[in-house]
Amino acid sequence: MTTTGEDRITAGTGPWWWVRWRSAWLDGGLAVASAVECGFEGVQFAGDAGLADPVGVVFGVLAGSVLLLRRRWPIAVVLVSIAITPAAMGFLMGIVALYTLAASELPRRIIGALASMSMVGVLIVSYVRAHQGVVRGDVAFGEWAVPFLSLTTSLGLTAPPILLGLYVGARRRLMESLRERADSLERELQLLAERAEERAEWARNEERTRIAREMHDVVAHRVSLMVVHAAALQAVARKDPEKAVKNAALVGDMGRQALTELREMLGVLRTGDGLSPRTQPVPLAAVGAAAAAAASRAVDDEGGDGPCLADLDELLGQSAAAGMAVDLSVDGDSRAYAPEVEQTAYRVVQEALTNVHKHAAGAKTHVRLAHRSAEIAMQVENEPPPEPEAASDARLPSGGNGLVGMKERVAALGGVFVSGPTDAGGFRVSAVIPAEG
Structure with a gap:
């Protein structure tokens, strides 16, 4: 099977080798028109060959119906059109077959060889019939115009469908290439988006870990000291009031320092590196290493340099x-x-x-x-x-x-x-x- 470009579509809904029902109906209509044309031309062919008219009609109908296979076997259709050219039939089939051949994915040398054979066949048949017409006196022009008319006819019946088929085939391949490139870019963009989302999630988790570590280091030490002093305060409250007062003062100092550090830490998380929370909030994932470093600087004296x-x-x-x-x-x-x-x-x-x-x-x-x-x-x-x-x-x-x-x-x-x-x-x-x- 030789594809013509449309057959490369993966999901088809048409019958047999057709991708779409529309293509099947189009080929069926062309085949019927070609069969009718060849049937009428078969009458003259039967008369010239000394055959019965029904034989010529049946031969013409069968030959013209071959156009139905143009998408599946374009080479065979072109060869049939070349074979019936001497019988002066199949002009529609030849034109459509050459167009389909040129628009297919076949190598250019095969397309060129078959197109040359068709053009030579039409040229010979046109020359012979024109010469016979001049000899019999059926035409008014002289012998000198026969080659010109023959060449013009052969070029007119072969060059336009070939050129149009080459253009349509090239355009179709270009569109398919662009579509594949767009699909590839879409897949790459989707992959990049997934990777970016993964990196963002990793960054968020990393920042959560960093922030939790900063919170732990900044606050846990002072709170631990507060608990130790509170336990000592409980032990000596009745025995040594002076020491209890001293421990209570230490607990108060530690608590105030812990609250100060916690407030500064939360301020860093809300605003980044000292920005106003009302004017420029910073999301958690964007805090990054700067937030961790800035959080480390939020210690004893507000606005100080860090431990x-x-x-x-x-x-x-x-x-x-x-x-x-x-x-x-x-x-x-x-x-x-x-x-x-x-x-x-x-x-x-x-x-x-x-x-x-x-x-x-x-x-x-x-x-x-x-x-x-x-x-x-x-x-x-x-x-x-x-x-x-x-x-x-x-x-x-x-x-x-x-x-x-x-x-x-x-x-x-x-x-x-x-x-x-x-x-x-x-x-x-x-x-x-x-x-x-």
């Missing part, structure tokens, strides 16, 4: 005020690091101290800081608590995300984070962060 290594003394002092025996040792010469490096180092120490308050209340804790040429290292190690039940008495809840958050922070800067119990029964948190972050 840094210089604030470790104050951090350790707060833990000491809560009853923790903590000491700090520094190796190497102190120097300034990138803000994100100092903030991450501070948060690691802060969260490690928070975990000591939660799980090993009263345990002696050692904080070590090492300044190296290309990195900064920190380690927080606590000894076993003197009273293992002390942490449970404080009833400090644990979300189980502190160590995960510290590891994510350090890994984001290309560092290494290790944590685990010590042989002595305590717990150790260690981190190494590149100096350049």
Whole structure:
């Protein structure tokens, strides 16, 4: 089977090899017209051949009906039209067959060969009949006009359908190519949209994780200290009123600081980096790393620069005020690091101290800081608590995300984070962060 372009449509509703009923009705009508034409021309053919008229009519009808197969076998139809050309019949079939052949997907050399054969056949038949007419005196022009008329007739019957078929076939292939390209672009756009949606969802999840980590680091430490002080206040309220008043003041200070940090954190989430919430709200997915970094800067003093290594003394002092025996040792010469490096180092120490308050209340804790040429290292190690039940008495809840958050922070800067119990029964948190972050 040779396709003509329309047959390449995947979903067809027509009968047999037709894609649509409209095409079937068109081919049927052309076949009927061709059969009628060839039937009338068969009468003259029978007279010239010495046959009975019914024989010529039947032959003409059968030959003309072959046009019904033009879409399925265009080569066969063209060959039949060439074969009956000497009988001076099948002109409509020849024109339609040549058009169908030129519009098909056949190679150009086959189309050119069959078109040449048809043109030569029409040229010979036209020349012979015109010459016979001049000899018999049926026509008024002279012998010199026979070649011109023959060539004009052959070109008129073959060139227009061939050229029109080539144009229609090229246009159809172009439209199909454009349609395929449009479908391909639509699929690519759909794929890009799906990937963009996946990336947006991943970004939203990542920002939720970052924001939750910031909220945990900023608020959990002070709230943990508040709970520890509240437990101490409850224990000494009646025995030592002065100490109870002091602890109550510490709890108040811690609560105010926690509220300040929480308010600044929520302000960052609403407005981005200090923009007015009434004028330019920022959605959660758009906060990004800038929101996380800005949230880290929302600490003690409003509008301050964010936690840094210089604030470790104050951090350790707060833990000491809560009853923790903590000491700090520094190796190497102190120097300034990138803000994100100092903030991450501070948060690691802060969260490690928070975990000591939660799980090993009263345990002696050692904080070590090492300044190296290309990195900064920190380690927080606590000894076993003197009273293992002390942490449970404080009833400090644990979300189980502190160590995960510290590891994510350090890994984001290309560092290494290790944590685990010590042989002595305590717990150790260690981190190494590149100096350049």
